[in-house]
Amino acid sequence: MKTLLGLLACICVAGSAGCDSRPEQKQATPQPPTAGSGVAGSGGQQASGGAGAKTEGQTGSAPAAAGETRYVLVSHAPDSDSWWNTIKNAIKHAGEDFGVTVDYRNPSGGDLADMARLIEAAAARSYSGVITSIADFDVLKKPIGQVGAKKIPLVTINSGTTAQSEQLGAVMHVGQPEYDAGKAAGERAKAAGAKSFLCVNHYATNPASFERCKGFADAIGVDYKASTLDSGDDPTTVESKVSAHLRKNPSTAAVLTLGPNSAHPTLKAINKLGLKGKLFMATFDLSPEISAGIKDGTVAFAIDQQPYLQGYIPVAVLAIMKQENTQDLAKVMAALQASPKVKARLEAYGLAPVYGARHISSGPGFVTKDNIATVEKFAGQYR
Secondary structure, eight states: OOOOOOOOOBBBBTBBBOOOOOOOOOOOOHHHOOOOOOOBTTTTSGGOTTTTTOOTTTTTOOOOOOOOOOEEEEOOOTOOGGHHHHHHHHHHHHHHHTTOEEEEEOTEEEEEEEEHHHHHHHTTTSSEEEEEEESOOOOOOOHHHHHHHHHOOOOSSSSOOOOHHHHTSSSSEEEOHHHHHHHHHHHHHHHHHHHOOOEEOOOTSSSSSSHHHHHHHHHHHOOOOEEEEEESSSSOOOOHHHHHHHOOOOTEEEEEEEEHHHHHHHHHHHHHTOTTSEEEEEESSSOHHHHHHHHHHHHEEEEEHHHHHHHHOOOOOHHHHHHHHHOOOHHHHHHHOOOOOHHHHHHHTTOOOEEEESOEEOOOEOTTTTTHHHHHHGTTTTT
């Protein structure tokens, strides 16, 4: 379901997108000072150890104890989507920095009906705040409405639009405007001479994903529906469908993938067809395979939505609102930007949010050959 220095990810839109499996990076990473009094939902472990990393509260937890500040982040991502590991790490850090507890929950198979039930369960518990993606407005507006009915502060992230966020009564939305990100990518492709393209959509069940395809299509002046392939997320199937399309449509000038789940098998298809370097390929999010593609010239760029911000900032905002006992967003924004702990995190990982009057954009940024070395050392962990 996005203008800053970019880095990685495996994106979803709006939620975003996913990876098959992204190994943890081994480089030493600077650790900003933390409060040390928070207990985050990831149980004190680096979520980047794998997509199925255990997070406190994912399978159910008791209601928050009286006086305890406890938040929950409900995502639409299946367990297989390792892109969200960065967000799990982010909520852990925010919990430590602000002395709060953060649970992470998700539908194990990515089913939105299951996600809706998780949101309903979150509304039934005494959480101090709820953070959720808007993977499908129509499916989720009723359960999210239950959060508002209990006067639980809400922040939306990743998938969805700012207008939808406001309609749902959220404090703010933290994410990447999907259409704008797709259009910015398409403008780069157009400048390179592309007049046709294939959008490989591995998570067509998320309506916001099509905004990425539409933005790209509008930029180069073609019909996005005719250019979009519902590939599914099985790697073998994705590769087969992409190969078949490119053989049938040899004049295809560009390929846009919506994340590592579609980028990895698409890279294989391009290589096997002998089209490496002959197609303009771009993708959302980063992974080691995508980074390698950028370095060898197969991938022109990756669109980075800085997912760490989508986990860290909502927790920080909710914590500041509670600690300062205010709903004045101007005061909250000022406190957020002035926080030494927030500054330390952003500087350590090279992150740059765009602060609006109400909402915060986490992207897009573009990762190219020129900046890949700077950002890839945090790939899968904090970028």
